[in-house]
Amino acid sequence: MKHFSYDEWLSYVKDEINDQAREELEGHLYSCDQCLEHYLQALSVHESSLPILSNESSFTDLVMAEISKQKEVVTKPLIESKKPFYQQVAFHYLIAAAATLLLTFSGVFQSLATYASAVEAPQHSKEIKPSITDEVIDKTFAWMDSLEKKEANK
Structure with a gap:
């Protein structure tokens, strides 16, 4: 230091x-x-x-009064200044809601969902392997079908 x-x-x-x-x-x-x-x-x-200083207490009072005036000058423009309607938060929310409704009813989101599912779909050149759960379910249904056939043949 x-x-x-x-x-x-x-x-x-x-x-x-x-x-x-x-x-x-x-x-x-x-x-x-x-x-x-x-x-x-x-x-x-x-x-x-x-x-x-002739009167110290009056000097202190004058200083404190000046500080109060400065605080008022600084805070008044913040309180009294009104922003134009297009700078208000509510206006921005209204625009966002309107845009969302417009895109929803025009079908843009539906076409985006279709496009996303096409992108996510596996390539046809690759072999699609079912999950283990699907295989177990298929074997269970095949077993149940074979039991029904045996019962029907009796």
């Missing part, structure tokens, strides 16, 4: 640095106790040249 010198913090307090350096110093100040100590020392040395 890079630490900043006392002179750098003094320049920060005197507002003699550029915005990029200011952001870097402020970001570092949150995570470094050693630099916080240098900053507080620079602040106490340069304290006499800082503006004096």
